[in-house]
Structure formats: structure tokens, C-alpha cells
Amino acid sequence: MKTNLRYFFFIIFLAVVPEAILAQTSGPKMIPSGKNAERIIKVEKLQQEVEFLCDTLFNGRGTGTSGANEAAFWVARRFRKAGLMKMGGKWSRSFEVAGKAGHNIMGFMPGKRSGLKEGYVIVTANYDNHGKIAGTVYPGADSNASGLVAMVNIADMFARMKELGRSYGKNLIFVATDARERNSLGAEALWSDIASGKLKDPVSGETVTPSKIQNVVVLDILGSSLSPLTKGRKDYLIMLGGAGYKYQLISANNADGLNLDLGFDYYGSEGFTEMFLSRIGDQGVFSRAGAPCAVFTSGITMKTNKVEDNALSLNYNVFKRRIFLIFHWLEKVL
Numbered sequence: 001m002k003t004n005l006r007y008f009f010f011i012i013f014l015a016v017v018p019e020a021i022l023a024q025t026s027g028p029k030m031i032p033s034g035k036n037a038e039r040i041i042k043v044e045k046l047q048q049e050v051e052f053l054c055d056t057l058f059n060g061r062g063t064g065t066s067g068a069n070e071a072a073f074w075v076a077r078r079f080r081k082a083g084l085m086k087m088g089g090k091w092s093r094s095f096e097v098a099g100k101a102g103h104n105i106m107g108f109m110p111g112k113r114s115g116l117k118e119g120y121v122i123v124t125a126n127y128d129n130h131g132k133i134a135g136t137v138y139p140g141a142d143s144n145a146s147g148l149v150a151m152v153n154i155a156d157m158f159a160r161m162k163e164l165g166r167s168y169g170k171n172l173i174f175v176a177t178d179a180r181e182r183n184s185l186g187a188e189a190l191w192s193d194i195a196s197g198k199l200k201d202p203v204s205g206e207t208v209t210p211s212k213i214q215n216v217v218v219l220d221i222l223g224s225s226l227s228p229l230t231k232g233r234k235d236y237l238i239m240l241g242g243a244g245y246k247y248q249l250i251s252a253n254n255a256d257g258l259n260l261d262l263g264f265d266y267y268g269s270e271g272f273t274e275m276f277l278s279r280i281g282d283q284g285v286f287s288r289a290g291a292p293c294a295v296f297t298s299g300i301t302m303k304t305n306k307v308e309d310n311a312l313s314l315n316y317n318v319f320k321r322r323i324f325l326i327f328h329w330l331e332k333v334l
Helices: 001-014 019-023 045-055 066-081 140-163 186-193 246-255 269-279 280-290 316-334
Strands: 092-097 100-109 120-126 131-133 136-138 171-177 213-219 236-241 261-263 292-298
Touching: 019 269, 045 066, 045 316, 066 100, 066 140, 066 171, 092 186, 100 140, 100 186, 120 140, 120 186, 120 280, 120 316, 140 171, 140 213, 140 316, 186 236, 186 280, 213 280, 213 316, 236 269, 236 280, 236 316, 246 261, 246 316, 269 280, 269 292, 280 292
Parallel strands: 120 171, 120 213, 213 292, 236 261
Antiparallel strands: 092 100, 100 171, 131 136, 236 292
């Protein structure tokens, strides 16, 4: 009878003690599953954040405008809330865009420290769009509020895993770039900082050199289901590039039960695939610089760069699954 009672109370204990406390108890530590991080991401929250970034407060987030500055402040607040570290003692790194100031917002999450073998993975999404042209606001929900919202929520997911005691082999640098619609000057400024030795690891103080960049991950247009890979399949995701990480994406897609329809070229076109990797968007900057680069996207649609690119045009259930898959893929890459 006593044995049965002990077993009963042990089961109750497991049910009520928070997982974060269990993760910190003595004895052999179990590695917490990335599934724990999925619990903090809600469809309703994703939609609210995209709608917020499309609000008239931001007026399309044109580089150098008050709306873009408000978006930059929002990203910095999200990074601070996620427990990320400033780089160089500040969130923002400024650069000039046609006489105006552009701002890249950066946050750092350290991995396991391994001295000279230190490696970095950069996760980036641009937050600017076309702003207001001739009195008309271009909301930029899919391009690229979706990529930005995906990035900050992935940062939250890694912060959750850190709370549970999980650490990863490489350091994460999250960057919200500005001026993508101005010839990707924000991405140019970011890579210039790295190439010139201006970017420092906030933990070790060492220079983050190009040779230490293991991968640059670009999140660009991620929320729509209007350009499916297969007719009738709204649940899809495209990864271009990836420096040989195709297997890890397929593995994460299968192992975590997400089962998205995956594409590894731009709708079967070798020419468009090469163009998107080397000539279009922020990824073109990193690819031309010789950095290993992966791009995640749901593809250009008939609404891209139009006033119809609003928060109501996105598929938030699929968007959430894409975020989960990119997060689990990153877990395998780190």
C-alpha cells in the first residue's frame, strides 16, 4: 500500500512542478526538447504583431521615416525582452541612406564557449518596406513584416530553451536590417561591419570575423499561401541555398511532425534560384561576399509590393508551422 501511495504522489509531483525547475535539479540532466519552445507561440499573437507593424503608426516603414524608427524601437524592445545582449553596448548600428539614417538592430545570444573555435550563425530579416508613395501607404505585411515577426519569435523560442537549460554549440546573432528596399544598404552595412572587424563578441570581446560566420539565414516573405509549390497545398516552405543543410530541414520537417511541402529551388527554375540567391534582396549581399547563406521564403505573390499586401492576406496557421520548422532546423545547424 505504501509503495502505491509513493508512486501516486510521485506522479502528482511530476504533474505540478514546473518544467523549468525540473530542468535545474541535480543529477543527470535530460536535454529539453525543442517542442517546449513551441508552446509560447500562438497564432493570435503572430497575427496581432503583423497587424501592428502594418498600422498607420508605421506608415509602411520606409527607411529614414518615423515609421521605420518606430519599427526599430519595437525590435529592440523585443530583443531586450528575449534576454538578448547588445553588441557594442547598443541595439542599433546606424548607416547613411541618401542623407538619412538607416538602422540595423542587433541582438546576441551566446552558445557554448569554445575559444578559438567560436562560431556564429546570423538570423536576419529586413523590417523596412516602401513606406508611403504619393499619399498611398504600402503596408508590407508579407514583405517583410512576416519575416521580422518570424525572427523575433524564433529569438523568443531560443530564449525559452535557454531558460530550460539548453545550450547550443554556436552563437546566434539576430539582425533586423533596414534599407532592403534601398539596394539592401542595411545588409551591406552589416557585412561591412563584419569584414572591417567592427563587430565584437559581447561575451569574449573578440572580433567576429567573416571566417567565423557559419551561416547567414535570411527570412524574407514568409506568411502567404498564395504561391504554392503543389496545387492544393497551402502548407509549403522554400529554402534556397543552405550550404548543404537540405537533409537537416527534411529531418526536422519529418521528425517534428510538421510535414510542410518543401522546395529547394525557386519553383523549379535554376535561373530564378540563382538570381534570388545572388542578385535579389539581402541574401545577395551575403552570397556575393562568399558567406554561407540560406533563404527561407513562401515566394513572391501577386500582392507583393502592392497596397494589397496587408495583414489579412496571410495564412497564420501555416506561418506558425513555418516558424516552428525554421526553429527546429536551426537547432540542428547550431
